[in-house]
Amino acid sequence: MIITFDIGGTSIKYGLIDEKKSELTFVERGEVDTDAKVIKGPGILKKVESIIQENQKTYEIKGIAISTAGMVDAQKGSIIYANENIPEYTGMGLKDYYERVFGIPCWMENDVNAAALGEAVFGAAQGAQSALMLTIGTGIGGALIIDEQVYHGYSGSAGEIGYMWLNGKHFENAGSTTALVNYVEGKTSQKGLDGKIIFERAKQGDLMCVEAIDVLCRNIIQGVSNCVCLFNPQVVVLGGGIMAQKEYLEPIMQKYMQEFLNEEMYRSTTLKFATLQNQAGMAGAYVYWCKQEL
Secondary structure (H helix, E strand, O other): OOOEEEOOOOOEEEEEEEOOOOOEEEEEEEEEEHHHHHHHHHHHHHHHHHHHHHHHOOOOEEEEEEEEOOOOOOOOEEEOOOOOOOOOOOOOOOHHHHHHHHHOOOEEEHHHHHHHHHHHHHOEEEOOOEEEEEOOOEEEEEEEEEOOOOOOOOOOOOOOOOOOOEOOOHHHHOOOOOHHHHHHHHHHHOOOOOOHHHHHHHHOOOOOHHHHHHHHHHHHHHHEEEEEHHHHEEEEEEEOOHHHHHHHHHHHHHHHHHHOOOOOHHOOOOEEOOHHHHHHHHHHHHHHHHHHOO
């Protein structure tokens, strides 16, 4: 049995997968609050350790697979950089620590890379030779998959497309859920909005919310198109909570794909929406573990 984790600033998801089976089937799943601002990086290390210990009482665990927020050195299994969402996380060597404590192999990947790998093997990009994945949330994350392998780049920061410049600002400041909320609140002076409220209002005919979503889609696809020009992926996968609004978003996204890409690029690039939802990170971490050990 492999225990797989998805460590974020808000929650830690975990699940157990039988490595002898080819399909993605969780024997058991759970979720706990990260409490990142309180317990910080060292506390998270111990919290994950206790989850493993508790599950060892029931299952024979042969490996630990981790998807985590932050920039990750996947080979060393350490955190290169983490922002203020998880204090004191930068520099932590999770792989070495858990292998020393439990005596079993541990492998880890960045959460967006892991989600993309999960979608490439089990989800929306299954069977594709190459795939670009974007996760749209508070910010924007990106990952490039080639032949079911994550492309990390020279120093491990390939896919950090949220920092790409778009119309005078970072892409994530133009195409994220945060950008959507800021747009509407700035135009209306209302506070306390979120993506769900904005989409509900748009569906009811609120023209300001309709306009805001259209602007968001235009910005997202403008960024996607820039990436397509560089990477030429077979499939582009859009993930993140807001992408649950597929029926509303897809026709708008396709309209802008056709506008921003030339005819050949548009014809050869398939736009899809993520299918694994909150299991993607755990699934991808499991895939990465298997690629290293099996």
